[in-house]
Amino acid sequence: MTRHYFDHASTSPLRPVGRAALNEALDLTGDPGRIHSEGMACRHTVEVARQQVVDFFGARSREVIFTSGATESIAAVCFGVAQRNPGAPSVLSAMEHSAVRLNAQRHGPVKLISVDETGRVDLDQLLATFSQQPAIVHLQLGNHEVGTLQDLTPVVAACRQHNVLLHVDAAQAGGRMALDFANLGADLVSVSAHKFGGPRGVGALLIRRGLRLAPLLLGGEQERARRAGLENTPAIAGFGAVCAALTPEVLASEETLARQQTIRLATGLSALDGVTLYGHPDYRLPHLVCLGIDGVEPQAVLLGLDRLGIAAHSGSACASEGLEPSPVLEAMGVDAHRSLRLSVGWTTTDDDVEDVLEAVPQVLAELRALRP
Structure with a gap:
């Protein structure tokens, strides 16, 4: 059948170009954090892939943190924001993925914003929450169940005016439509490679240059001390190759x-x-x-x-x-x-x-x- x-x-499904890059990188044996030849070969592979991801998402090299996927990226955002503004509420639409909702609830008070029958957020209600001095607004670019796209422009403007961070879950939109981090206006964006034909177990957190959040994972100094743990070089290579192929x-x-x-x-x-x-x-x-x-x-x-x-x-x-x-x-x-x-x-x-x-x-x- x-x-x-x-x-x-x-x-x-994994695209052939991603599979080829992943398979080739499986033969690399070094730690990207070491200065011997094996380590430097891995570092080169990781940084080539980082540039491919950077180019695809319209970011800068230092704005891309490799993670295990959007779920980890979201968890890192919620943890870091809670450390930055303890006790301050998080604002999120009632349409957000459970990864956003549950992680935000774990770290402090949450203000849920209602949506209309098409899934678009109530902008008046959202903008009214700025009087409560929230730490962050979480708003999907596109919904994972019904596909509704949100209008981010007025939210970006309001967040900038009130000095509130904006996190955009782009797990469904990334790799499906053009996404330019520089022009989006968000402070933080979460993406997963496997949603658009990259390897499973790898994604990225795009973080605005100059913004520092306490890392979720502690240990080594990987990802410029922003995400501890040995880099998943094969998956990262596959992620980058898929991004490069999607001209x-x-x-x-x-x-x-x-x-x-x-x-x-x-x-x-x-x-x-x-x-x-x-x-x-x-x-x-x-x-x-x-x-x-x-x-x-x-x-x-x-x-x-x-x-x-x-x-x-x-x-x-x-x-x-x-x-x-x-x-x-x-x-x-x-x-x-x-x-x-x-x-x-x-x-x-x-x-x-x-x-x-x-x-x-x-x-x-x-x-x-x-x-x-």
Whole structure:
């Protein structure tokens, strides 16, 4: 059976260029912090990759800290900010990933900002929190469940005016659309390589030049004493190679194709009875679609699709690690228990899309026929 992978928003298959760079770096045996030849060879590989990541994300060399992924980057931000401003509240939208929400709650008071039915944050409510002198504002660039893009411009301006740090979780947007750290205006940005075809277990924290936060991990002096632990040279090499391969032209082409495919999915599936498109209709990530499915449990839908060779996901109630309603969908005021998320990536073909458009109605019809 031919498989069709529609869970790129969770993790995307490793691109060949990333695999080649990772495999080549596996033969390096030195510690990048040593001055012998083996160590210097590793250091060269790490710094070449750093420059590739820098160029891709529009940052400077000293603004990129390699981490194990966006989750660690987020944890480092929340810890460092709590050390910098103990007791000060953190402001975050109700749409934030659990990595942001849980880490922020661990370190101090949190002010949650509501969103509208499309997933866009209530800017008036957010801006009003500056009277409470928050330490930081956390705001996703694009949501991981419904794909809604946030308008960062007024938030950046307000944070600068009130001298409040801004952290942007760009785990879903990075590698899917152009992201220029210098022009974004955020102080901190978290990204993961595996979300767009890089190796698992590596990511980066982009940190504005001149900003110093206490490190989450202590020990050695790696990453200019900002993240202790031996650098994962093979994964970093693969991360850099994928960034280098995604030239502006390639990235724009992939984004265009992804938008065409998700528009096709959204248009075709939202026309079905009992199926509703979630998220903003216009301001959205290029690669994912979230649909509300009336009257059918998401586990059954996912298993039915899997039986037909389609890997998909639900933001609600049926992640393998938990059985809880989606906080994102709850915040939007829609059904938090029944949803289907389809996400495309660099391996997705138009034929894959057509197969999904045939399979979903079939699965829904079969499941609804079982109801008394």
